[in-house]
Amino acid sequence: MYQKINPMSNNRPHLYLVKVGGKIVEDPAALKLLLTAFSALPGYKVLVHGGGRTATDVAAQLGIETKMVGGRRITDADMLRVVTMVYAGLVNKNVVAQLQGMGISAIGMTGADADVIRANRRPVGEVDYGFVGDVSRVDASRLSLLLKGGITPILAPLTHDGAGQILNTNADTIAGEVATALAEEFDVELLYVFEYPGVMQNPDDLTSVIPHINREKFDQLVKDGVVAGGMLPKLENCLKAVERGVHQVRITRLEESAATGENVINSDAAETSQRVGRFAPGTLITLS
Numbered sequence: 001m002y003q004k005i006n007p008m009s010n011n012r013p014h015l016y017l018v019k020v021g022g023k024i025v026e027d028p029a030a031l032k033l034l035l036t037a038f039s040a041l042p043g044y045k046v047l048v049h050g051g052g053r054t055a056t057d058v059a060a061q062l063g064i065e066t067k068m069v070g071g072r073r074i075t076d077a078d079m080l081r082v083v084t085m086v087y088a089g090l091v092n093k094n095v096v097a098q099l100q101g102m103g104i105s106a107i108g109m110t111g112a113d114a115d116v117i118r119a120n121r122r123p124v125g126e127v128d129y130g131f132v133g134d135v136s137r138v139d140a141s142r143l144s145l146l147l148k149g150g151i152t153p154i155l156a157p158l159t160h161d162g163a164g165q166i167l168n169t170n171a172d173t174i175a176g177e178v179a180t181a182l183a184e185e186f187d188v189e190l191l192y193v194f195e196y197p198g199v200m201q202n203p204d205d206l207t208s209v210i211p212h213i214n215r216e217k218f219d220q221l222v223k224d225g226v227v228a229g230g231m232l233p234k235l236e237n238c239l240k241a242v243e244r245g246v247h248q249v250r251i252t253r254l255e256e257s258a259a260t261g262e263n264v265i266n267s268d269a270a271e272t273s274q275r276v277g278r279f280a281p282g283t284l285i286t287l288s
Contacts (some may be wrong), residue, residue: 002051003165005027012071012185012187012206013043013044013060013186013187013203014042014043014044014046014186014187014189015044015046015147015182015186015187015188015189016041016043016044016045016046016183016188016189016191017045017046017047017048017175017178017188017191018038018041018045018046018047018048018191018193019047019171019172019174019175019190019191019193019277020034020047020048020050020193020254021029021050021051021171021194022049022051022052022054022091023053023195024193024198024254025049025050025051025091025094025095026053026054026091029145030254031095031098032098032275033256033275033276033277033279034193034254034277035095035098035099035102035276036102036275036276037254037257037276037278037279038104038277039051039099039100039102039103039104040278041283044147044186044197045152046143046147046152046154046155046178046182047095047106047151047152047153047154047155048154048155048171048174048175048178049091049092049095049154049156049157049171050087050157050171051083051087051090051092051156051157052073053084053089053114054091055079055082055083055086055087057071058082058085058086058090059078059079059082059112059205064078064079064082064188067079068081069117069127069275070127071127072129072200073129073132073168074127074128074129074130074173075129075130075131075132075168076130076131077130078086079130079168080130080131080166080168083158083168084158085168087110087156087157087158088108088110088156088158091156092110092154093108093154094280095108096154101153102200105150105151105152105154106151106152106153106154107146107151107153108152108154108156109153109154109155109156110155110156110158110159110160111135111155111158111159111160111169111174112158112159112160112166114118114139114142115139115141115142115160115162115192115239116139116142116153117135117137117139117155117160117161117169117174117178118135118136118137118160118161118162118231119133119134119135119136119140119159119160119161119167119169119175120133120161121133121161121165121167121217121232122132122134122136125244130138130168130169131165131166131167131168132167133159133160133161133167133169134167134169134173134200134238135159135173135174135177137170138177138178138180138181139181140178140181140182140184140185141184143178143181143182144182144185144186155174155178157169157170157171159174163255172192172234172237173178173192173237175190175192175274176190176237176238176240176241176246179241179246179249180241180244180245183245183246183247184245187247188245188246188247189246189247189248189249189250189251190238190241190246190248190249190274191249191250191279191282192234192238192249192250192251193252193279194251194252194253195253195254196253197209197252197253197255197280197282198202198210198211198251198252198253198280198281198282198283199213199221199227199231199235199251199283201226207267208243208283209282209283210226210283211281211283211284212283212284212285212286213235213239213283213284213285214239214286214287214288215239215243215286215287218235218239234251235251235285238251238285239285240284242285242287243287247283247286247287249284249285250279250282250283250284250285251282251283251285252279252280252281252282252283253278253279253280253282254269254277254278254280255278255279255280256275256276256277256278257276257277257278
Protein backbone atom coordinates (compact mmCIF):
# COMPACT_ATOMS: atom_id res chain seq x y z
CA MET A 1 0.00 0.00 0.00
CA TYR A 2 1.16 3.53 -0.78
CA GLN A 3 2.12 5.56 2.28
CA LYS A 4 2.15 9.36 2.29
CA ILE A 5 5.34 10.79 3.76
CA ASN A 6 4.13 14.06 5.22
CA PRO A 7 1.16 13.76 7.59
CA MET A 8 -1.48 16.44 7.20
CA SER A 9 -1.01 19.38 9.49
CA ASN A 10 -4.69 20.23 9.96
CA ASN A 11 -8.01 18.57 10.49
CA ARG A 12 -9.05 18.47 6.85
CA PRO A 13 -9.56 14.99 5.37
CA HIS A 14 -6.77 13.70 3.15
CA LEU A 15 -7.45 13.21 -0.56
CA TYR A 16 -5.33 11.57 -3.23
CA LEU A 17 -5.66 12.86 -6.77
CA VAL A 18 -3.90 10.55 -9.23
CA LYS A 19 -3.20 11.60 -12.80
CA VAL A 20 -2.20 8.81 -15.18
CA GLY A 21 -1.37 8.97 -18.87
CA GLY A 22 -2.55 6.95 -21.81
CA LYS A 23 0.43 4.58 -21.82
CA ILE A 24 -0.87 2.99 -18.63
CA VAL A 25 -4.63 3.09 -19.17
CA GLU A 26 -4.18 1.66 -22.67
CA ASP A 27 -1.96 -1.24 -21.52
CA PRO A 28 -4.25 -3.91 -19.95
CA ALA A 29 -1.56 -5.31 -17.63
CA ALA A 30 -0.37 -1.89 -16.46
CA LEU A 31 -3.95 -0.66 -16.03
CA LYS A 32 -4.78 -3.63 -13.81
CA LEU A 33 -1.80 -2.86 -11.60
CA LEU A 34 -2.62 0.85 -11.55
CA LEU A 35 -6.14 0.18 -10.35
CA THR A 36 -4.97 -2.18 -7.60
CA ALA A 37 -2.62 0.57 -6.39
CA PHE A 38 -5.32 3.24 -6.72
CA SER A 39 -7.97 1.18 -4.95
CA ALA A 40 -5.57 0.55 -2.05
CA LEU A 41 -5.14 4.27 -1.34
CA PRO A 42 -6.95 5.03 1.92
CA GLY A 43 -9.78 7.52 2.14
CA TYR A 44 -10.92 9.94 -0.54
CA LYS A 45 -9.46 9.70 -4.04
CA VAL A 46 -9.93 10.98 -7.59
CA LEU A 47 -8.43 9.65 -10.82
CA VAL A 48 -7.72 11.75 -13.93
CA HIS A 49 -6.74 9.83 -17.06
CA GLY A 50 -5.55 10.38 -20.61
CA GLY A 51 -6.09 8.21 -23.67
CA GLY A 52 -4.48 9.90 -26.64
CA ARG A 53 -3.04 6.80 -28.26
CA THR A 54 -6.41 5.07 -28.36
CA ALA A 55 -7.94 8.22 -29.84
CA THR A 56 -5.29 8.20 -32.57
CA ASP A 57 -5.94 4.50 -33.31
CA VAL A 58 -9.72 4.92 -33.45
CA ALA A 59 -9.37 8.01 -35.64
CA ALA A 60 -7.23 6.03 -38.08
CA GLN A 61 -9.83 3.25 -38.20
CA LEU A 62 -12.45 5.88 -39.07
CA GLY A 63 -10.25 7.45 -41.73
CA ILE A 64 -9.70 10.64 -39.72
CA GLU A 65 -6.22 12.15 -39.82
CA THR A 66 -4.55 13.00 -36.52
CA LYS A 67 -2.80 16.36 -36.64
CA MET A 68 -0.25 17.32 -33.99
CA VAL A 69 1.70 20.55 -33.46
CA GLY A 70 4.50 20.51 -30.91
CA GLY A 71 3.11 17.32 -29.41
CA ARG A 72 -0.37 18.84 -29.00
CA ARG A 73 -3.43 17.47 -30.74
CA ILE A 74 -5.39 19.63 -33.16
CA THR A 75 -9.03 19.00 -32.27
CA ASP A 76 -11.19 19.83 -35.27
CA ALA A 77 -14.87 18.84 -35.43
CA ASP A 78 -14.15 15.27 -36.57
CA MET A 79 -11.43 14.73 -33.98
CA LEU A 80 -13.67 16.14 -31.25
CA ARG A 81 -16.18 13.37 -31.99
CA VAL A 82 -13.39 10.82 -31.71
CA VAL A 83 -11.92 12.06 -28.42
CA THR A 84 -15.38 12.36 -26.90
CA MET A 85 -16.14 8.74 -27.82
CA VAL A 86 -12.75 7.47 -26.67
CA TYR A 87 -12.02 9.53 -23.55
CA ALA A 88 -15.53 9.71 -22.09
CA GLY A 89 -16.61 6.33 -23.42
CA LEU A 90 -14.16 3.55 -24.18
CA VAL A 91 -11.29 4.50 -21.85
CA ASN A 92 -13.30 6.02 -19.01
CA LYS A 93 -15.91 3.28 -18.75
CA ASN A 94 -13.29 0.55 -18.93
CA VAL A 95 -11.56 2.11 -15.91
CA VAL A 96 -14.87 2.53 -14.05
CA ALA A 97 -15.97 -1.06 -14.73
CA GLN A 98 -12.69 -2.49 -13.44
CA LEU A 99 -12.83 -0.36 -10.30
CA GLN A 100 -16.37 -1.58 -9.63
CA GLY A 101 -14.97 -5.10 -9.75
CA MET A 102 -12.47 -4.08 -7.07
CA GLY A 103 -15.17 -2.79 -4.75
CA ILE A 104 -14.74 0.92 -5.57
CA SER A 105 -17.97 2.80 -6.22
CA ALA A 106 -16.63 4.85 -9.13
CA ILE A 107 -18.37 7.25 -11.46
CA GLY A 108 -16.99 8.28 -14.86
CA MET A 109 -17.22 11.97 -15.63
CA THR A 110 -16.17 14.73 -17.97
CA GLY A 111 -16.14 18.38 -17.01
CA ALA A 112 -19.58 18.74 -18.57
CA ASP A 113 -21.14 16.24 -16.16
CA ALA A 114 -22.71 18.11 -13.24
CA ASP A 115 -20.96 21.21 -14.65
CA VAL A 116 -17.83 20.36 -12.64
CA ILE A 117 -15.21 21.85 -15.00
CA ARG A 118 -15.72 24.75 -17.38
CA ALA A 119 -13.16 26.00 -19.87
CA ASN A 120 -12.67 28.73 -22.42
CA ARG A 121 -11.95 27.76 -25.98
CA ARG A 122 -8.32 28.56 -26.69
CA PRO A 123 -8.01 31.67 -28.88
CA VAL A 124 -6.51 31.26 -32.32
CA GLY A 125 -2.90 32.41 -32.39
CA GLU A 126 -0.07 31.13 -34.54
CA VAL A 127 -1.84 27.76 -34.31
CA ASP A 128 -5.57 27.04 -34.35
CA TYR A 129 -5.95 24.12 -31.94
CA GLY A 130 -9.65 23.85 -32.68
CA PHE A 131 -11.99 22.71 -29.91
CA VAL A 132 -9.40 22.85 -27.14
CA GLY A 133 -10.22 24.39 -23.79
CA ASP A 134 -8.26 26.09 -21.02
CA VAL A 135 -9.84 25.53 -17.58
CA SER A 136 -11.67 28.56 -16.21
CA ARG A 137 -13.58 27.09 -13.27
CA VAL A 138 -13.83 23.93 -11.17
CA ASP A 139 -16.90 23.27 -9.02
CA ALA A 140 -15.20 21.56 -6.10
CA SER A 141 -18.43 21.49 -4.06
CA ARG A 142 -20.07 19.01 -6.44
CA LEU A 143 -17.01 16.78 -6.51
CA SER A 144 -16.92 16.95 -2.71
CA LEU A 145 -20.57 15.93 -2.57
CA LEU A 146 -19.77 12.80 -4.57
CA LEU A 147 -16.68 12.00 -2.53
CA LYS A 148 -18.45 12.36 0.81
CA GLY A 149 -21.26 10.21 -0.54
CA GLY A 150 -18.78 7.37 -1.03
CA ILE A 151 -18.39 7.82 -4.80
CA THR A 152 -14.97 8.06 -6.47
CA PRO A 153 -14.83 10.40 -9.52
CA ILE A 154 -12.92 9.19 -12.60
CA LEU A 155 -12.33 12.24 -14.78
CA ALA A 156 -11.81 12.10 -18.54
CA PRO A 157 -9.87 14.99 -20.16
CA LEU A 158 -12.90 16.81 -21.55
CA THR A 159 -14.51 20.05 -20.37
CA HIS A 160 -17.25 22.38 -21.64
CA ASP A 161 -17.76 26.10 -22.12
CA GLY A 162 -21.15 26.42 -20.41
CA ALA A 163 -22.84 27.21 -23.72
CA GLY A 164 -23.17 23.71 -25.14
CA GLN A 165 -19.68 23.07 -26.48
CA ILE A 166 -17.50 20.13 -25.42
CA LEU A 167 -13.76 20.95 -25.35
CA ASN A 168 -10.66 18.76 -25.36
CA THR A 169 -8.46 19.72 -22.40
CA ASN A 170 -5.00 18.62 -21.28
CA ALA A 171 -5.26 15.97 -18.54
CA ASP A 172 -2.26 17.30 -16.59
CA THR A 173 -3.94 20.71 -16.48
CA ILE A 174 -7.25 19.22 -15.32
CA ALA A 175 -5.46 17.33 -12.53
CA GLY A 176 -3.71 20.46 -11.30
CA GLU A 177 -6.82 22.64 -11.44
CA VAL A 178 -9.05 20.06 -9.74
CA ALA A 179 -6.43 19.46 -7.04
CA THR A 180 -6.17 23.20 -6.38
CA ALA A 181 -9.95 23.60 -6.16
CA LEU A 182 -10.35 20.64 -3.81
CA ALA A 183 -7.50 21.95 -1.61
CA GLU A 184 -9.94 24.44 -0.09
CA GLU A 185 -11.66 21.54 1.67
CA PHE A 186 -9.22 18.62 1.56
CA ASP A 187 -5.57 17.99 2.35
CA VAL A 188 -4.69 17.14 -1.25
CA GLU A 189 -1.79 14.98 -2.40
CA LEU A 190 -1.42 15.10 -6.17
CA LEU A 191 0.35 12.18 -7.86
CA TYR A 192 1.54 12.42 -11.46
CA VAL A 193 2.25 8.87 -12.66
CA PHE A 194 4.87 8.77 -15.42
CA GLU A 195 7.22 6.20 -16.97
CA TYR A 196 10.16 7.22 -14.80
CA PRO A 197 10.49 6.75 -11.03
CA GLY A 198 10.73 10.49 -10.35
CA VAL A 199 12.86 13.50 -11.27
CA MET A 200 16.35 12.14 -11.86
CA GLN A 201 19.70 13.80 -11.32
CA ASN A 202 21.01 11.72 -14.23
CA PRO A 203 18.40 10.71 -16.83
CA ASP A 204 20.45 7.61 -17.70
CA ASP A 205 20.49 6.39 -14.10
CA LEU A 206 17.10 5.28 -12.79
CA THR A 207 18.49 5.14 -9.26
CA SER A 208 19.37 8.87 -9.23
CA VAL A 209 15.89 10.02 -8.19
CA ILE A 210 15.84 13.39 -6.44
CA PRO A 211 13.67 12.72 -3.36
CA HIS A 212 12.50 16.26 -2.64
CA ILE A 213 12.14 19.53 -4.55
CA ASN A 214 10.96 22.94 -3.41
CA ARG A 215 11.19 26.28 -5.25
CA GLU A 216 14.78 26.92 -4.09
CA LYS A 217 15.90 23.43 -5.14
CA PHE A 218 14.07 23.76 -8.46
CA ASP A 219 15.81 27.03 -9.30
CA GLN A 220 19.18 25.41 -8.58
CA LEU A 221 18.36 22.35 -10.71
CA VAL A 222 17.39 24.61 -13.60
CA LYS A 223 20.58 26.62 -13.19
CA ASP A 224 22.64 23.42 -13.21
CA GLY A 225 20.85 22.13 -16.31
CA VAL A 226 19.44 19.08 -14.51
CA VAL A 227 15.86 20.16 -15.16
CA ALA A 228 15.29 21.14 -18.77
CA GLY A 229 13.09 20.41 -21.78
CA GLY A 230 9.68 18.89 -21.18
CA MET A 231 10.30 18.40 -17.46
CA LEU A 232 10.64 22.15 -16.93
CA PRO A 233 6.96 23.09 -17.46
CA LYS A 234 5.80 19.95 -15.60
CA LEU A 235 7.73 20.95 -12.48
CA GLU A 236 6.61 24.56 -12.83
CA ASN A 237 3.00 23.34 -12.79
CA CYS A 238 3.71 21.16 -9.73
CA LEU A 239 5.21 24.10 -7.84
CA LYS A 240 2.30 26.33 -8.80
CA ALA A 241 -0.07 23.70 -7.40
CA VAL A 242 1.60 23.65 -3.97
CA GLU A 243 1.85 27.44 -4.00
CA ARG A 244 -1.92 27.55 -4.59
CA GLY A 245 -2.77 25.29 -1.67
CA VAL A 246 -2.14 21.67 -2.69
CA HIS A 247 -0.45 19.96 0.26
CA GLN A 248 2.15 18.11 -1.81
CA VAL A 249 2.77 16.80 -5.30
CA ARG A 250 4.55 13.58 -6.12
CA ILE A 251 6.09 12.63 -9.46
CA THR A 252 6.15 8.86 -9.48
CA ARG A 253 5.70 5.75 -11.56
CA LEU A 254 3.75 2.54 -11.24
CA GLU A 255 5.62 -0.50 -10.02
CA GLU A 256 4.74 -4.06 -9.17
CA SER A 257 4.76 -4.44 -5.40
CA ALA A 258 6.26 -7.92 -5.57
CA ALA A 259 9.03 -6.81 -7.94
CA THR A 260 12.24 -4.90 -7.26
CA GLY A 261 11.16 -1.57 -8.70
CA GLU A 262 10.43 -2.88 -12.18
CA ASN A 263 8.48 -0.56 -14.47
CA VAL A 264 5.21 -2.31 -15.34
CA ILE A 265 4.41 -0.44 -18.56
CA ASN A 266 4.55 -2.85 -21.50
CA SER A 267 5.34 -5.67 -19.10
CA ASP A 268 4.21 -9.26 -19.58
CA ALA A 269 0.43 -9.39 -19.18
CA ALA A 270 0.46 -12.95 -17.85
CA GLU A 271 -1.10 -13.62 -14.47
CA THR A 272 -2.05 -9.97 -13.92
CA SER A 273 -4.86 -11.05 -11.61
CA GLN A 274 -2.21 -12.21 -9.12
CA ARG A 275 -0.14 -9.04 -9.30
CA VAL A 276 -0.53 -5.87 -7.26
CA GLY A 277 0.66 -2.40 -8.20
CA ARG A 278 2.12 0.35 -6.06
CA PHE A 279 3.32 3.89 -6.57
CA ALA A 280 7.07 4.39 -6.28
CA PRO A 281 8.28 6.86 -3.60
CA GLY A 282 9.26 9.19 -6.45
CA THR A 283 10.01 12.90 -6.07
CA LEU A 284 8.08 14.87 -3.49
CA ILE A 285 7.36 18.53 -4.28
CA THR A 286 6.39 20.84 -1.43
CA LEU A 287 6.50 24.50 -0.41
CA SER A 288 9.46 24.05 1.93
